[in-house]
Amino acid sequence: MAQISIDRLVLGTPLPTLLLQRHDGLDTIRNANALARDIFGTEIVDKPLFKVLRDAQIFDMLDRVFDTQTNQTCRFQRDVARSTMYYDATAIWMGPDQAVVQFTDLTDLETANQMRRDFVSNVSHELKTPLAALMGFIETLLGPARPDPVAQERFLKIMNQEAQRMNRLVSDLLSLSRVEETQRMRPTKTVCLNDILTSSLEVLQPTAQTNNVQITTQGLDQRVCILGDWDQLVQVFVNLMENAIKYGGPDNTVVLTLVGSVYEQTLRKTCAIVRVKDHGPGIDAVHLPRLAERFYRVDDHRDRKTGGTGLGLAIVKHIATRHRGRMVVQSQRGQGAEFSIILPLAAEINGELVSSS
Amino acid sequence: MVNNHIASAFDRDLDKIQAQIMKMGGLVETAIRDAATAYELRDLDLAAKVRANDKTIDQIEETINDECSKLIALRAPTAIDLRLVLSVFKVSSNLERIGDYAKNMAKRTIVLEGLANSHDRRLGLKRLAREVELMLKDALDAYVNRDLDLARDVIARDMDIDQMYNALFREFLTYMMEDPRNITPCMHLHFMAKNLERMGDHVTTIAEQVVFLVTGQRDEDERDKGDMTSSDPEMSKTSKG
Numbered sequence: 148m149a150q151i152s153i154d155r156l157v158l159g160t161p162l163p164t165l166l167l168q169r170h171d172g173l174d175t176i177r178n179a180n181a182l183a184r185d186i187f188g189t190e191i192v193d194k195p196l197f198k199v200l201r202d203a204q205i206f207d208m209l210d211r212v213f214d215t216q217t218n219q220t221c222r223f224q225r226d227v228a229r230s231t232m233y234y235d236a237t238a239i240w241m242g243p244d245q246a247v248v249q250f251t252d253l254t255d256l257e258t259a260n261q262m263r264r265d266f267v268s269n270v271s272h273e274l275k276t277p278l279a280a281l282m283g284f285i286e287t288l289l290g291p292a293r294p295d296p297v298a299q300e301r302f303l304k305i306m307n308q309e310a311q312r313m314n315r316l317v318s319d320l321l322s323l324s325r326v327e328e329t330q331r332m333r334p335t336k337t338v339c340l341n342d343i344l345t346s347s348l349e350v351l352q353p354t355a356q357t358n359n360v361q362i363t364t365q366g367l368d369q370r371v372c373i374l375g376d377w378d379q380l381v382q383v384f385v386n387l388m389e390n391a392i393k394y395g396g397p398d399n400t401v402v403l404t405l406v407g408s409v410y411e412q413t414l415r416k417t418c419a420i421v422r423v424k425d426h427g428p429g430i431d432a433v434h435l436p437r438l439a440e441r442f443y444r445v446d447d448h449r450d451r452k453t454g455g456t457g458l459g460l461a462i463v464k465h466i467a468t469r470h471r472g473r474m475v476v477q478s479q480r481g482q483g484a485e486f487s488i489i490l491p492l493a494a495e496i497n498g499e500l501v502s503s504s
Numbered sequence: 505m506v507n508n509h510i511a512s513a514f515d516r517d518l519d520k521i522q523a524q525i526m527k528m529g530g531l532v533e534t535a536i537r538d539a540a541t542a543y544e545l546r547d548l549d550l551a552a553k554v555r556a557n558d559k560t561i562d563q564i565e566e567t568i569n570d571e572c573s574k575l576i577a578l579r580a581p582t583a584i585d586l587r588l589v590l591s592v593f594k595v596s597s598n599l600e601r602i603g604d605y606a607k608n609m610a611k612r613t614i615v616l617e618g619l620a621n622s623h624d625r626r627l628g629l630k631r632l633a634r635e636v637e638l639m640l641k642d643a644l645d646a647y648v649n650r651d652l653d654l655a656r657d658v659i660a661r662d663m664d665i666d667q668m669y670n671a672l673f674r675e676f677l678t679y680m681m682e683d684p685r686n687i688t689p690c691m692h693l694h695f696m697a698k699n700l701e702r703m704g705d706h707v708t709t710i711a712e713q714v715v716f717l718v719t720g721q722r723d724e725d726e727r728d729k730g731d732m733t734s735s736d737p738e739m740s741k742t743s744k745g
Contacts, residue, residue, distance in 0.1 A: 171516060172520065173516065173519055195519055195522075195523065197523040197648070198526075198648050201529055201648070202530045204530075204534075206527050226637075226638060226641050
């Protein structure tokens with residue numbers, strides 16, 4: 148094939164594609180289409196391959212291609228900005244000194260697998276730790292501590308805590324699965340956010356008092372209605388305010404703000420916003436994108452002490468999504484953290500329903 | 505290469521040893537990743553593969569050393585070229601050591617599976633392994649692109665590795681104090697964590713080679729040591745105390 152046709156084929160292929168030239172045992176990138184340049188960098192043409200890629204699988208595959216003069220495939224992975232991309236690579240022998248390499252992106256498939264694996268292993272670990280403690284204490288109560296009422300009392304208290312931790316985790320798992328089940332069912336009842344916030348505040352009053360945290364409110368005197376599920380929305384705001392109380396630390400203030408109606412660019416709708424702001428140590432930027440991941444913890448030890456299950460924000464995010472809304476987190480180290488729940492107003496959702504039916 | 509030599513075959517030779525070192529680097533990156541995955545998923549076949557692949561890594565190191573010696577003998581490189589050849593020597597021997605540590609992790613994974621009481625807390629080691637793997641990736645990227653800032657970033661990140669190792673050290677100590685039956689598996693786990701921590705030190709040396717290669721000098725300031733387990737008796741106490 149004439150060189151110009153090969154180049155046209157490489158540029159026109161709808162997969163990331165490289166054209167390689169082997170000279171004196173060294174592979175150089177002769178051409179690359181836009182998709183390949185998206186992955187490997189804009190200025191890769193005429194560079195030696197080793198400066199762009201250093202996966203041994205790829206090098207071995209190319210050796211096999213030129214040795215056997217046949218097409219070859221391999222799997223390889225590559226880290227981009229801390230996340231891993233997975234590809235299938237196919238090398239086509241084009242002659243004694245040329246080969247074309249094409250890549251198929253398998254990242255979504257691999258990530259889904261990884262998430263399932265992590266989830267199962269996390270759940271079993273989280274359940275097993277309190278269970279192991281319970282069994283240990285039961286053994287002690289039946290054995291050496293049988294005649295010792297003081298020890299019994301102490302152990303029963305710890306057992307109670309551990310059992311409660313398991314209970315919290317199981318309830319969180321259940322509500323997460325319930326929210327997931329209803330994910331595609333839009334809420335149909337009209338509820339008012341100001342009422343929901345007021346009753347969430349009542350639920351949290353005892354926790355706030357124990358931690359000596361002052362919750363101040365803004366905008367709760369206005370009536371703001373959306374289509375929503377009362378219980379789920381209460382759970383959202385209780386979760387968020389509970390987090391703010393816990394992570395903001397004692398003797399601090401938490402600010403709860405209700406904004407009645409704002410046009411939201413990202414949702415292209417008029418929305419209500421509920422903001423929960425604490426004045427604690429804040430969250431490092433690296434954690435922000437992963438906060439709503441199940442069992443993701445910013446810091447193992449701190450969370451254990453405060454009794455979180457690692458599922459709270461995952462639940463919040465799911466509920467917000469079910470209400471066609473979004474959760475936004477803003478935080479900087481030392482500046483506290485602000486969680487915003489953006490929810491489309493009732494009229495807006497109705498309007499959409501009418502127009503779409 | 506910006507500065508072309510009159511003998512273009514010389515450039516080609518320099519490129520070739522660098523291609524070799526990058527291939528070796530790729531193999532070592534895979535070795536760390538596979539050793540961690542084998543441990544996480546209890547994949548003994550993968551662990552066996554890591555051990556077998558270490559031979560390839562050792563072979564490439566020898567090839568690189570031969571090529572470098574030949575290059576010095578035939579071309580008598582000077583200045584930047586000499587520094588490049590010297591850095592290749594040093595990087596390859598550090599990569600070889602990292603490969604050995606990965607092999608050792610794989611070996612211990614196989615031993616751990618044979619133990620009845622092996623501890624199932626797998627996340628900490630996995631995270632440490634991932635951090636080291638990313639550090640090596642950046643060190644090699646810095647090497648191939650002569651990226652001074654990235655190299656210095658890698659050197660600074662060794663502190664994080666040390667701190668993660670410290671945390672694991674305390675965790676394993678706690679398990680061992682809880683129940684003497686945990687001692688054997690936790691000793692193996694501790695050695696795996698220590699292997700990873702040592703890998704971090706070798707990666708740092710590679711990053712220092714980048715600094716040397718680009719500037720012709722070594723960064724003066726003494727690196728902070730984050731591993732306190734050997735110098736601070738407080739570290740050996742646990743919350744269980």
